[in-house]
Amino acid sequence: MNAAVAQQTQPALDELARLFADRFTTSTGVRDHHSKDESWHHPHRPDAVVFPNTTEEVSLIVQVCAKYRVPVVAYGTGTSLEGNCVPEHGGVVVDLERMNQVLRVSTDDLDATVQARVTRKQLNEYIKDTGLFFPVDPGADASIGGMAATRASGTNAVRYGTMRENVLALTVVLADGRIIRTSRRARKSAAGYDLTRLFVGSEGTLGIITEVTVRLYGVPEVMGAAVCSFDTLEGAVNTVIQTIQLGIPIARIELLDEVQMGAVNNYSKLDYPVKNTLFLEFHGTEAGVKEQAEMVQSIANENTGGTFQWTTKEEERRRLWQARHDVTWASKSLRPGCSIWATDVCVPISRLAECILESKKDLQESFLIAPLVGHVGDGNFHLGFLINRDDPKEIAEAERLNERLVMRALAMDGTCTGEHGIGLGKMKFLTAEHGDAVAVMRQIKIALDPLNIMNPGKIFSV
Amino acid sequence: MNAAVAQQTQPALDELARLFADRFTTSTGVRDHHSKDESWHHPHRPDAVVFPNTTEEVSLIVQVCAKYRVPVVAYGTGTSLEGNCVPEHGGVVVDLERMNQVLRVSTDDLDATVQARVTRKQLNEYIKDTGLFFPVDPGADASIGGMAATRASGTNAVRYGTMRENVLALTVVLADGRIIRTSRRARKSAAGYDLTRLFVGSEGTLGIITEVTVRLYGVPEVMGAAVCSFDTLEGAVNTVIQTIQLGIPIARIELLDEVQMGAVNNYSKLDYPVKNTLFLEFHGTEAGVKEQAEMVQSIANENTGGTFQWTTKEEERRRLWQARHDVTWASKSLRPGCSIWATDVCVPISRLAECILESKKDLQESFLIAPLVGHVGDGNFHLGFLINRDDPKEIAEAERLNERLVMRALAMDGTCTGEHGIGLGKMKFLTAEHGDAVAVMRQIKIALDPLNIMNPGKIFSV
Numbered sequence: 001m002n003a004a005v006a007q008q009t010q011p012a013l014d015e016l017a018r019l020f021a022d023r024f025t026t027s028t029g030v031r032d033h034h035s036k037d038e039s040w041h042h043p044h045r046p047d048a049v050v051f052p053n054t055t056e057e058v059s060l061i062v063q064v065c066a067k068y069r070v071p072v073v074a075y076g077t078g079t080s081l082e083g084n085c086v087p088e089h090g091g092v093v094v095d096l097e098r099m100n101q102v103l104r105v106s107t108d109d110l111d112a113t114v115q116a117r118v119t120r121k122q123l124n125e126y127i128k129d130t131g132l133f134f135p136v137d138p139g140a141d142a143s144i145g146g147m148a149a150t151r152a153s154g155t156n157a158v159r160y161g162t163m164r165e166n167v168l169a170l171t172v173v174l175a176d177g178r179i180i181r182t183s184r185r186a187r188k189s190a191a192g193y194d195l196t197r198l199f200v201g202s203e204g205t206l207g208i209i210t211e212v213t214v215r216l217y218g219v220p221e222v223m224g225a226a227v228c229s230f231d232t233l234e235g236a237v238n239t240v241i242q243t244i245q246l247g248i249p250i251a252r253i254e255l256l257d258e259v260q261m262g263a264v265n266n267y268s269k270l271d272y273p274v275k276n277t278l279f280l281e282f283h284g285t286e287a288g289v290k291e292q293a294e295m296v297q298s299i300a301n302e303n304t305g306g307t308f309q310w311t312t313k314e315e316e317r318r319r320l321w322q323a324r325h326d327v328t329w330a331s332k333s334l335r336p337g338c339s340i341w342a343t344d345v346c347v348p349i350s351r352l353a354e355c356i357l358e359s360k361k362d363l364q365e366s367f368l369i370a371p372l373v374g375h376v377g378d379g380n381f382h383l384g385f386l387i388n389r390d391d392p393k394e395i396a397e398a399e400r401l402n403e404r405l406v407m408r409a410l411a412m413d414g415t416c417t418g419e420h421g422i423g424l425g426k427m428k429f430l431t432a433e434h435g436d437a438v439a440v441m442r443q444i445k446i447a448l449d450p451l452n453i454m455n456p457g458k459i460f461s462v
Numbered sequence: 463m464n465a466a467v468a469q470q471t472q473p474a475l476d477e478l479a480r481l482f483a484d485r486f487t488t489s490t491g492v493r494d495h496h497s498k499d500e501s502w503h504h505p506h507r508p509d510a511v512v513f514p515n516t517t518e519e520v521s522l523i524v525q526v527c528a529k530y531r532v533p534v535v536a537y538g539t540g541t542s543l544e545g546n547c548v549p550e551h552g553g554v555v556v557d558l559e560r561m562n563q564v565l566r567v568s569t570d571d572l573d574a575t576v577q578a579r580v581t582r583k584q585l586n587e588y589i590k591d592t593g594l595f596f597p598v599d600p601g602a603d604a605s606i607g608g609m610a611a612t613r614a615s616g617t618n619a620v621r622y623g624t625m626r627e628n629v630l631a632l633t634v635v636l637a638d639g640r641i642i643r644t645s646r647r648a649r650k651s652a653a654g655y656d657l658t659r660l661f662v663g664s665e666g667t668l669g670i671i672t673e674v675t676v677r678l679y680g681v682p683e684v685m686g687a688a689v690c691s692f693d694t695l696e697g698a699v700n701t702v703i704q705t706i707q708l709g710i711p712i713a714r715i716e717l718l719d720e721v722q723m724g725a726v727n728n729y730s731k732l733d734y735p736v737k738n739t740l741f742l743e744f745h746g747t748e749a750g751v752k753e754q755a756e757m758v759q760s761i762a763n764e765n766t767g768g769t770f771q772w773t774t775k776e777e778e779r780r781r782l783w784q785a786r787h788d789v790t791w792a793s794k795s796l797r798p799g800c801s802i803w804a805t806d807v808c809v810p811i812s813r814l815a816e817c818i819l820e821s822k823k824d825l826q827e828s829f830l831i832a833p834l835v836g837h838v839g840d841g842n843f844h845l846g847f848l849i850n851r852d853d854p855k856e857i858a859e860a861e862r863l864n865e866r867l868v869m870r871a872l873a874m875d876g877t878c879t880g881e882h883g884i885g886l887g888k889m890k891f892l893t894a895e896h897g898d899a900v901a902v903m904r905q906i907k908i909a910l911d912p913l914n915i916m917n918p919g920k921i922f923s924v
Contacts, residue, residue: 108703108812151652162650164659165627180899186808187840188624189877190613190663191895192884192921193903197626197659201652218709245572247680249711287753346648350570378649415651422654433653437642440910441655447909448902459654 009091012068013048016092019060023051023098034075034093038140040339040389040398041083041424046073046093053098055171055179055210062208063177065092065453073455074208076117076143081342082423084150084203088457094208096145102126103211111168111185113213116145123214132216135160138419139328145209150421151201155324158244158377159251159283160217162419167200171211175449185213198444203421204455206448220283223251224293225317226308228300229275233257233360235304236276237353240376242299244349248292252281253377254324257360260331260371264323267330272323278305278376279324281317324373331371331384338386341398343370344426345409346380346418355412356381359405368397380418407432422459430460471553474530475510478554481522485513485560496537496555500602502801502851502860503545503886508535508555515560517633517641517672524670525639527554527915535917536670538579538605543804544885546612546665550919556670558607564588565673573630573647575675578607585676594678597622600881601790607671612883613663617786620706620839621713621745622679624881629662633673637911647675660906665883666917668910682745685713686755687779688770690762691737695719695822697766698738699815702838704761706811710754714743715839716786719822722793722833726785729792734785740767740838741786743779786835793833793846800848803860805832806888807871808842808880817874818843821867830859842880869894884921892922 017024025031026048035043047070052058065072071091078085087093099115102123106112107130114123121141123134136147138154146152148170153162160166169183182195199206230236240253255278256264262274280296282289289312297308311317323330331340347355356372363370363383374381385401387394406416406429416422416429431438438460445452445462452462479486487493488510497505509532514520527534533553540547549555561577564585568574569592576585583603585596598609600616608614610632615624622628631645634657644657661668692698702715717740718726724736742758744751751774759770773779785792793802809817818834825832825845836843847863849856868878868891878884878891893900900922907914907924914924 106810106812108707109810110707111810151650151656153650153652157650161627164650164656165623174902178898178901180902181897182899184872184877184895185810185875186842186871186877186880187811188613188615188619188626188808188842188880190806190879190881190883191877191888192663192892192900193668193906194613194626194656194659194663195896195899195902197656198906201654201656206655218707220709241570245570245680247682285753288750291747291749344652346650348568348571348573348647349649350568380648380650409648410646413647415646415648415653417652418648418650419652421652426653430654433646435643436640437644437657438654439640440636440642440657443909444655444660444906447905 007070008068009047009070012064012070012092015064016048016050016061020050025049034095035086037078037080037083037085039081039083039425040341040387041086044086044088046087047090049093049095051095051098055173058094058173058208058210059177059179061092061094062173062175066176066451069451069453071453071456074204076146077119077141079140079142080146080150080423081420082425084421084423084458086424088424096143099210105130107132109185110216111213112216113211114144116210116212117143119143120147127216131219133219134214134216136163136166144212144214148200148209148212149202149204153419155252155254155375157375158253159249163200164197166215167196167212168215169213170196170199170209172199172207172209174207175451175454201421203423203458205445205459206454222284222286222289222312223317224282224289224310224312225320226280226293226310227277227320228280228308229273229277229306231275231304233276233356234353236278237356237376239278239300239303239305241349243296244377246295248295250280250292250296250377251283252279254279255374255376255381256324256327257372259369260327260373263330263334263371264326267333268323268326270323279321327373331386334369335386339389341385341387342420343383343402343405344417344420345405345414346378347409347412347414349379351412352376352379355408358408359383362401362404366397366401368394368401378418379414424458427460469532470530471509471532474526474532474554477526478510478512478523482512487511496557497548499540499542499545499547501543501545501887502803502849503548506548506550508549509552511555511557513557513560517635520556520635520670520672521639521641523554523556524635524637528638528913531913531915533915533918536666538608539581539603541602541604542608542612542885543882544887546883546885546920548886550886558605561672567592569594571647572678573675574678575673576606578672578674579605581605582609589678593681595681596676596678598625598628606674606676610662610671610674611664611666615881617714617716617837619837620715621711625662626659628677629658629674630677631675632658632661632671634661634669634671636669637913637916663883665885665920667907667921668916684746684748684751684774685779686744686751686772686774687782688742688755688772689739689782690742690770691735691739691768693737693766695738695818696815698740699818699838701740701762701765701767703811705758706839708757710757712742712754712758712839713745716741717836717838717843718786718789719834721831722789722835725792725796725833726788729795730785730788732785741783789835793848796831797848801851803847803849804882805845805864805867806879806882807867807876808840809871809874809876811841813874813876814838814841817870820870821845824863824866828859828863830856830863840880841876886920889922
């Protein structure tokens with residue numbers, strides 16, 4: 001297979017224009033909107049954008065693209081962070097905007113089926129009177145289809161798992177237009193290959209996800225929030241490690257370093273100590289939450305931690321966590337107009353302090369600034385390089401630092417990406433991470449997308 | 463590809479005999495031992511059995527088998543329940559007996575890497591002084607490699623998940639002898655296709671698992687056990703549903719029906735009421751376990767349940783649960799010399815009572831006896847048909863009842879197998895369950911095992 005797709009773009013566009021009428025466009029404005037994601041990666045325009053209403057219409061689009069060997073890239077909310085949805089080789093973007101219906105909710109089975117473009121906040125709003133919620137929270141109000149495609153996670157994966165654990169079944173349009181459902185709704189199954197998990201994280205390179213069945217959870221009786229500053233980074237990280245090791249079922253445990261805390265104070269007009277700080281959340285019964293919090297407070301005390309700012313009242317919880325939610329804007333305010341290049345390594349938790357400390361030493365010797373925020377219960381953290389993406393010197397420096405960080409994480413048996421996916425930005429690290437296993441991924445890609453039309457040029461070149 | 467493998471068996475055996483000397487055998491006794499599993503499926507002898515010491519030796523065996531197109535079937539403890547390891551097309555069995563070393567344990571990262579033939583009890587014995595344990599418990603003391611291959615689960619999957627959730631990484635020998643590691647040790651990763659989950663549950667048809675990295679958990683501070691009888695089956699099942707819906711983190715919740723309880727009383731000399739009975743286990747802190755148990759007791763009371771027999775003392779816990787652990791032998795004692803044909807459907811929990819009741823109605827109209835035991839927190843239950851497997855009439859009746867049960871479960875959006883795998887016994891249901899998705903599984907099989915030598919004739923015919 002050639003790396004470049006043999007394209008006959010115009011006849012494909014003509015055919016799609018006939019089929020989709022005003023739901024097909026080649027307007028520059030719309031193509032621009034679909035040329036990028038939220039990352040520092042440079043945009044690339046598609047040749048056209050189509051807005052299907054149904055899985056069957058997605059299948060029709062893919063069939064036309066297959067006939068003329070034109071790349072086809074799915075688009076949800078465009079909030080990916082490694083160029084995952086950038087149509088690098090042009091072609092047709094399938095914007096799933098109209099596929100935004102919640103199809104069913106079962107309060108008895110604690111699951112729901114949604115069209116791919118339903119966002120996580122939309123689903124949670126839809127089910128807010130059922131006493132259930134969908135936990136996976138990557139920060140952005142991403143589409144659930146996109147979250148499945150990138151194997152997203154976020155702040156409460158430490159308790160509720162990532163999209164890997166929370167997707168029960170998918171409807172997928174394959175590269176030749178066939179439509180499959182990957183699984184049924186039983187909580188577990190040993191029936192054949194785990195196609196659900198194969199498509200979760202495949203970033204649109206094997207097919208387009210059009211429907212997702214997800215797990216839901218009962219809203220906890222009580223939610224407690226805490227903020228705790230530490231004199232040392234090791235103290236903060238060791239608190240996390242010991243909390244996990246004791247099996248305390250903490251719902252969220254997030255680390256912000258002193259750079260990030262300074263930015264947050266400044267942006268959100270707060271007066272937290274400018275120290276390494278943990279933001280924590282506890283879910284359970286009243287007694288359970290109290291017990292968990294007391295245990296973690298006691299661990300923190302032994303690890304240079306101060307006294308918890310603590311609440312179980314919803315409004316105060318929101319206020320306490322506001323600082324955490326504002327990190328992106330707070331970081332950007334340190335350098336107005338900058339792009340954020342977010343690193344994303346994840347390491348075994350025993351190596352987390354070492355990995356962070358060595359990376360901060362690299363930063364001290366660099367001219368770049370990068371606040372740190374981490375989903376530290378999972379061993380995952382992000383440094384956000386604040387760069388001018390049009391300055392080759394800054395790009396080169398971010399690349400150098402990121403490469404050192406990734407290689408450090410791999411040497412610790414970690415991964416180059418905990419939750420953002422490979423997209424464009426991590427392709428060069430895939431073989432360093434997976435070795436000969438990449439050849440197996442490629443065999444699967446070739447078997448399922450022999451024309452290489454599904455989001456080509458992502459994850460690996462074929 | 464032909465369904466039958468083109469074989470040149472003798473030259474392959476000659477070459478393996480030279481390479482493995484006394485670790486290669488064609489003796490009838492050894493071949494007999496490797497001709498079967500613990501199910502009712504009829505045995506089939508392999509042509510030879512080899513005992514490798516290392517992953518590299520497994521690779522060598524597979525290379526020889528590939529050269530001569532001879533089937534190769536991995537063997538752990540032979541405790542599978544759907545003929546999964548029966549060498550249906552002969553060939554070479556790779557008995558991993560010598561690959562029984564625990565390679566590393568990390569108490570900091572709560573994980574361990576073992577060779578495939580380490581059993582779950584062996585691992586737990588090995589780590590017993592670390593304060594950690596490996597939770598997945600399918601009943602049999604199966605090898606961890608075999609448990610990964612069949613996506614096993616068991617009694618405490620309701621809290622700790624199945625092998626799908628608890629395998630972090632695998633070392634796999636592919637069909638051409640290549641050796642890959644599917645993942646690193648980070649708790650989560652978004653780096654490329656999820657090969658770990660692809661091989662978990664692939665039943666040796668895509669490669670041979672030689673090493674497994676698994677998650678470990680802290681031994682709970684307190685474990686509480688309870689037994690509770692119910693006047694009605696609906697009452698017992700509704701207790702389970704409400705417990706799950708309330709998010710009570712129950713560790714085990716097992717249903718034994720009145721037929722099973724009668725068998726257990728008789729076999730284990732106990733005097734439980736001959737009623738539908740739940741066996742429960744609670745893990746947590748002292749306060750947490752007490753709180754959980756009180757909540758479930760209160761739910762049970764509203765659902766025709768009696769007062770808990772209850773203990774947190776280890777010895778009494780073992781005594782209370784003995785009845786549950788004895789179900790296989792208790793069932794067999796109802797009909798000495800019989801085989802047990804264990805059904806294995808799993809349905810969304812809202813349909814569980816209906817599924818069980820309809821199936822028991824079928825049984826009332828049949829001449830077969832089948833005690834019921836269920837991992838009901840997952841929606842998974844087993845009817846154990848007590849059959850003479852040499853009597854075609856009994857086989858036909860079990861087949862008829864099982865087919866009705868499977869079709870009922872599929873109509874409820876459930877699966878034909880919650881944890882035993884497809885093996886030989888469920889092949890005919892795979893398309894009914896997965897439809898066109900089976901074609902995708904087959905494409906993957908053909909891409910990764912083009913000669914169809916890896917455990918051929920399992921899951922689907924190629």
